[in-house]
Amino acid sequence: MSDTITLTGLVATNPRHIVTNEGLGITSFRLASNQRRFDRAQNAWLDGDTNWYTVTAFRQLATNAAASIEKGQRILVTGTVRIRDWESGDSRGTSIEIDADSIGHDLTYGTAEFKRPTLTAERSQERTEPHQDLDATAAEPARGI
Amino acid sequence: MSDTITLTGLVATNPRHIVTNEGLGITSFRLASNQRRFDRAQNAWLDGDTNWYTVTAFRQLATNAAASIEKGQRILVTGTVRIRDWESGDSRGTSIEIDADSIGHDLTYGTAEFKRPTLTAERSQERTEPHQDLDATAAEPARGI
């Protein structure tokens, strides 16, 4: 059982992209997730507290997120929660990280033009998606609105 | 308690966008969600069964999804499950719909250029996002990778 969560929110810092000595790409940024709640007294939706998360992506998702996401944009992200204690000099604390499985721009707030890149060797080895997949799925008829 | 779910998968039909007589925008499309499982005998991730869903979006999300999403793209979507019985002539069945809260292109599979539109009156009334929100959130310092 992994502690999976899905969040929508505002990207609050420009994504940082690094590549480790072993060639692993990592991208991370801070996300502000605003919770909304219905207030019966005021009969309106109000902004609740803001939760702050550090979102981290790896490999091809890291590369694409760094090339696509900017501070100030709205996104959705699904991934695994990791609660970590950290220390830096005299200060210490707890951070809540989301190890992202998938990230996308939130189309509630804008439009997006999607481009499929030439896959890297690492990625294509990991998840090959042959064209017959698409053809097979297209055979299933759509059902109306 | 609402039956919320987050899915990643392949858009299998071109999105259909309609506007009702009351002015409500609705967009829907079929989504093929491939489940992956680890096979111990083969020591590899295998494609499991495919689940088929009808994804439905409303209002501004419907408008933006129709302008952004094409058959064959990979997306993630979070929303509420609705299980409906349908009848059409002699045939009948059960469909599983996802009433989408949020949709985005899955950046695991490509890059995306995001554009924030001029908000429609309907949407801006519903969810006003003043600029001070962004400034406030930007004050929180990023924590490292």
Add this chain to the structure above:
Amino acid sequence: MSDTITLTGLVATNPRHIVTNEGLGITSFRLASNQRRFDRAQNAWLDGDTNWYTVTAFRQLATNAAASIEKGQRILVTGTVRIRDWESGDSRGTSIEIDADSIGHDLTYGTAEFKRPTLTAERSQERTEPHQDLDATAAEPARGI
């Protein structure tokens, strides 16, 4: 990515427990999940549509669920969605199954007395939980309300 979902609802049929020729225990029952939504006009929470699911459990969870759960009780369940087409004589249709990872009685609606059984060989091999686990976790201090 698996299509995981968490549901709360009413057990609508007495659980059926079978053991396959290979010795695999399986328990299943129907679950009615009532969605609640806030109606602004009436300023009250209303019952929305009911979603119907077939919940299926395996191995030790199947054994314990069959011994614990009765029709009419409120439960919560987390698991993976499986959408299946079925045929039986002339009739056919689609069923939505939840392959349960975990099931419990919903303590919103009552109290429960929990008993840890002697583990079966199958289960204890699969998930050994040594006592030092508990001692280790108990070392973490509680933080107040």
Add this chain to the structure above:
Amino acid sequence: MSDTITLTGLVATNPRHIVTNEGLGITSFRLASNQRRFDRAQNAWLDGDTNWYTVTAFRQLATNAAASIEKGQRILVTGTVRIRDWESGDSRGTSIEIDADSIGHDLTYGTAEFKRPTLTAERSQERTEPHQDLDATAAEPARGI
């Protein structure tokens, strides 16, 4: 959008139950959630990191949880994440709370005897569950394993 999450784990402290001056019941305890991951090299499931959460329940769920849950038991919980900064004397930190919607004993690890209490006035006003509900749902036929 609320930051909902479902967790399974070990109750690491005895639940504390208080009633505020306004008559609001609150129960809280610490939960250790062990993540499991498949290690390809060892071809086995291994325990991963442990995430620590403070789980908080209110009203009838608080009363029933306090009467049912003990340190050392396995539970599942679904609720909303709240990330809070705290200060106590010289020390400060961040805590991750789960505001519980529903809690139950995890039947993967034992059996439970469920008892529906006489509802309190507060609760019964909030969520009335007439008997016809159950009768109505029972009309839906079970579908086989």
